Amino acid sequence: MRLQQKVVAITGGGRGLGRAMALAFAAEGANLALLDLNAADLAETRTLCEAQGVRAAGYPTNVADEAQVIASLDAVVVDLGRLDVMINNAGITRDALLVKVRDGEVAGGMTLAQWQAVIDVNLTGVFLGGREAASRMIRLGNGGVIINISSVSREGNPGQTNYSAAKAGVAAMSVVWAKELARYGIRSAAIAPGFCATDILSSMKPEALAKVTAPVPLQRLGEPAEIAAAAVFIARNDFLTGRVLEVDGGLRL
Numbered sequence: 001m002r003l004q005q006k007v008v009a010i011t012g013g014g015r016g017l018g019r020a021m022a023l024a025f026a027a028e029g030a031n032l033a034l035l036d037l038n039a040a041d042l043a044e045t046r047t048l049c050e051a052q053g054v055r056a057a058g059y060p061t062n063v064a065d066e067a068q069v070i071a072s073l074d075a076v077v078v079d080l081g082r083l084d085v086m087i088n089n090a091g092i093t094r095d096a097l098l099v100k101v102r103d104g105e106v107a108g109g110m111t112l113a114q115w116q117a118v119i120d121v122n123l124t125g126v127f128l129g130g131r132e133a134a135s136r137m138i139r140l141g142n143g144g145v146i147i148n149i150s151s152v153s154r155e156g157n158p159g160q161t162n163y164s165a166a167k168a169g170v171a172a173m174s175v176v177w178a179k180e181l182a183r184y185g186i187r188s189a190a191i192a193p194g195f196c197a198t199d200i201l202s203s204m205k206p207e208a209l210a211k212v213t214a215p216v217p218l219q220r221l222g223e224p225a226e227i228a229a230a231a232v233f234i235a236r237n238d239f240l241t242g243r244v245l246e247v248d249g250g251l252r253l
Contacts, residue, residue, distance in 0.1 A: 143185025
């Protein structure tokens with residue numbers, strides 16, 4: 001796909017990996033539709049994209065809310081005229097052990113609320129974004145690409161039952177959609193980042209950060225721009241579909 005003047009929608013586009021991907025696609029000449037809960041972050045990312053000479057629009061959206069996703073993507077098509085790439089990136093964490101034991105006694109564990117919050121955003125939100133993007137791509141008749149952000153944690157990361165389950169589901173959905181949507185000229189793939197230098201990890205104490213990077217063969221965190229480059233690669237490569245691109249510095253959990 002040639003990206004110039006194409007429309008790329010990104011959930012969680014206000015900051016972090018979402019912002020990095022927005023800027024990478026703007027550098028390729030694509031116009032951006034940014035979906036995020038934080039209006040201030042949306043405005044800042046929009047300004048940064050527009051500084052590269054492309055159009056950008058922000059849409060305050062809770063990706064776990066079906067009506068909001070539908071309304072936002074309807075607005076994207078009206079405002080920008082098309083939808084070529086959908087990046088389902090928005091995500092949250094609510095980490096906890098499945099069962100917490102203290103002095104040989106069960107003292108709690110992951111709550112249903114912690115489970116449901118992550119599943120709602122990280123799995124249901126991707127489902128809604130994928131379904132609604134595919135529906136509009138089919139109606140518009142131009143084909144397109146759906147890129148879902150999974151994680152190295154999909155292999156199973158202690159303390160992340162909810163997150164690992166959601167990210168494994170995201171990877172599986174990406175393969176299913178590639179098979180179902182190819183007939184409409186729509187490709188689907190996923191990126192599974194390792195630990196990246198986003199705000200949360202970058203603010204860790206040096207000793208905590210050392211523990212995170214120790215198992216990584218490259219001995220460092222990934223840069224958001226490196227994940228963004230993977231997204232651009234997927235969008236541009238018309239023979240790539242149904243695969244999970246691992247960008248994790250060689251880490252295996």
